[in-house]
Amino acid sequence: xxxxxxxxxxxxxxxxxxxxxxxxxxxxxxxxxxxxxxxxxxxxxxxxxxxxxxxxxxxxxxxxxxxxxxxxxxxxxxxxxxxxxxxxxxxxxxxxxxxxxxxxxxxxxxxxxxxxxxxxxxxxxxxxxxxxxxxxxxxxxxxxxxxxxxxxxxxxxxxxxxxxxxxx
Amino acid sequence: xxxxxxxxxxxxxxxxxxxxxxxxxxxxxxxxxxxxxxxxxxxxxxxxxxxxxxxxxxxxxxxxxxxxxxxxxxxxxxxxxxxxxxxxxxxxxxxxxxxxxxxxxxxxxxxxxxxxxxxxxxxxxxxxxxxxxxxxxxxxxxxxxxxxxxxxxxxxxxxxxxxxxxxxxxxxxxxxxxxxxxxxxxxxxxxxxxxxxxxxxxxxxxxxxxxxxxxxxxxxxxxxxxxxxxxxxxxxxxxxxxxxxxxxxxxxxxxxxxxxxxxxxxxxxxxxxxxxxxxxxxxxxxxxxxxxxxxxxxxxxxxxxxxxxxxxxxxxxxxxx
Numbered sequence: 001x002x003x004x005x006x007x008x009x010x011x012x013x014x015x016x017x018x019x020x021x022x023x024x025x026x027x028x029x030x031x032x033x034x035x036x037x038x039x040x041x042x043x044x045x046x047x048x049x050x051x052x053x054x055x056x057x058x059x060x061x062x063x064x065x066x067x068x069x070x071x072x073x074x075x076x077x078x079x080x081x082x083x084x085x086x087x088x089x090x091x092x093x094x095x096x097x098x099x100x101x102x103x104x105x106x107x108x109x110x111x112x113x114x115x116x117x118x119x120x121x122x123x124x125x126x127x128x129x130x131x132x133x134x135x136x137x138x139x140x141x142x143x144x145x146x147x148x149x150x151x152x153x154x155x156x157x158x159x160x161x162x163x164x165x166x167x168x
Numbered sequence: 169x170x171x172x173x174x175x176x177x178x179x180x181x182x183x184x185x186x187x188x189x190x191x192x193x194x195x196x197x198x199x200x201x202x203x204x205x206x207x208x209x210x211x212x213x214x215x216x217x218x219x220x221x222x223x224x225x226x227x228x229x230x231x232x233x234x235x236x237x238x239x240x241x242x243x244x245x246x247x248x249x250x251x252x253x254x255x256x257x258x259x260x261x262x263x264x265x266x267x268x269x270x271x272x273x274x275x276x277x278x279x280x281x282x283x284x285x286x287x288x289x290x291x292x293x294x295x296x297x298x299x300x301x302x303x304x305x306x307x308x309x310x311x312x313x314x315x316x317x318x319x320x321x322x323x324x325x326x327x328x329x330x331x332x333x334x335x336x337x338x339x340x341x342x343x344x345x346x347x348x349x350x351x352x353x354x355x356x357x358x359x360x361x362x363x364x365x366x367x368x369x370x371x372x373x374x375x376x377x378x379x380x381x382x383x384x385x386x387x388x389x390x391x392x393x394x395x396x397x398x399x400x401x402x403x404x405x406x407x408x409x410x411x412x413x414x415x416x417x418x419x420x421x422x423x424x425x426x427x428x429x430x431x432x433x434x435x436x437x438x439x440x441x442x443x444x445x446x447x448x449x450x451x452x453x454x455x456x457x458x459x460x461x462x463x464x465x466x467x468x469x470x471x472x473x474x475x476x477x478x479x480x481x482x483x484x485x486x487x488x489x
Binding site for chain 2: 057059060061065066068069070072073074075076077078079081082084106107109110111112
């Protein structure tokens with residue numbers, strides 16, 4: 001089974017490499033609620049990011065509003081007022097269809113035009129539906145039909161592989 | 169009134185016509201979602217894409233500034249296309265019936281009507297007769313209800329005093345003509361306020377007032393004791409058909425909120441007013457503009473609460489209510 005610390009170590013190393021490679025200056029880290037924030041809290045500390053961790057709730061930007069409606073548990077996003085020209089590290093727990101990231105990017109750009117955005121996720125799984133992909137991953141996995149991966153946290157942070165039958 | 173016309177088959181909001189018939193969970197959900205829309209004020213582009221491609225018609229058969237503009241702004245911040253129609257410029261003045269007006273607008277592929285009308289029940293009537301995919305929001309009907317105003321008031325109260333179960337709320341003034349007061353009383357009782365007290369001269373209270381689950385006082389001085397939230401109502405001169413009051417100055421003397429009277433309430437009491445204010449009639453300027461007043465906050469909050477209600481009413485349009 002996947003070990004959370006191994007994944008975080010890999011992701012941290014990957015991010016350090018990409019920060020140099022892309023020349024990120026004083027980056028702002030943004031975690032996507034809820035799992036992404038938990039992962040971001042760890043990385044924020046490990047990388048010694050200067051600015052406070054920013055939090056993004058994408059509920060108002062989802063593309064399935066007409067099917068599922070407003071998430072009643074939506075929380076306000078907490079981003080700095082001016083992100084124009086900033087280098088951003090965007091963190092999520094699992095990259096799956098890519099739709100969450102599309103919504104997140106749309107929301108971020110409504111706060112201002114960043115200089116660049118790097119996407120880091122703990123786990124990339126198969127099943128992508130739009131042409132986006134992460135820059136840094138803790139690991140990439142293939143799941144069987146009906147399987148899904150879920151992060152629980154924030155402490156302890158752990159990864160669970162579920163089959164949909166068991167969930168239902 | 170069939171209470172469930174407001175909800176779809178899954179119990180979700182479809183029309184928002186009255187606080188009556190809605191439960192605490194739903195009202196709390198509206199307040200919670202509005203909270204998140206407040207956060208949007210930090211965005212450079214103050215818009216979310218939730219209602220992109222939807223068309224909302226503000227149908228105002230009665231004058232309004234605050235309500236119409238905040239509904240319009242709320243719709244625009246949800247990325248909807250908005251049309252604001254007022255009676256003076258519409259063909260109803262040429263004799264078209266209400267239903268014909270609605271049918272014509274429906275033919276233009278409208279998704280939501282926001283309705284203000286001088287006749288009680290107008291929004292409900294439209295909701296009953298409009299196409300199933302259309303949502304109707306009541307922006308004030310006669311002396312019946314003004315539910316979005318009540319919700320923005322609840323939202324403003326909760327921002328300052330989060331626990332309704334501890335709150336004693338006084339609603340003061342022209343209860344008789346006030347659709348706002350009716351909706352506020354219902355909302356406060358559903359949300360579990362400790363006490364709702366109405367303070368007014370006998371001539372400005374409806375005859376069945378006790379049945380609204382309120383305590384009644386006819387004296388402002390004794391009535392303000394232990395109060396956490398003071399809601400002043402506008403003296404609705406335009407609706408007064410008989411001599412209900414000796415004079416405005418007499419009214420101010422007895423029921424006008426002054427700094428001295430405000431001191432009788434709890435020291436951290438907040439002062440609210442749905443607007444427009446008659447300064448020197450129901451409220452002294454020093455109180456209206458004073459540190460305990462949250463009147464302008466109410467106006468700002470009107471945008472977020474209307475965004476929440478419109479977004480919730482527009483979800484799952486396909487489901488038949």
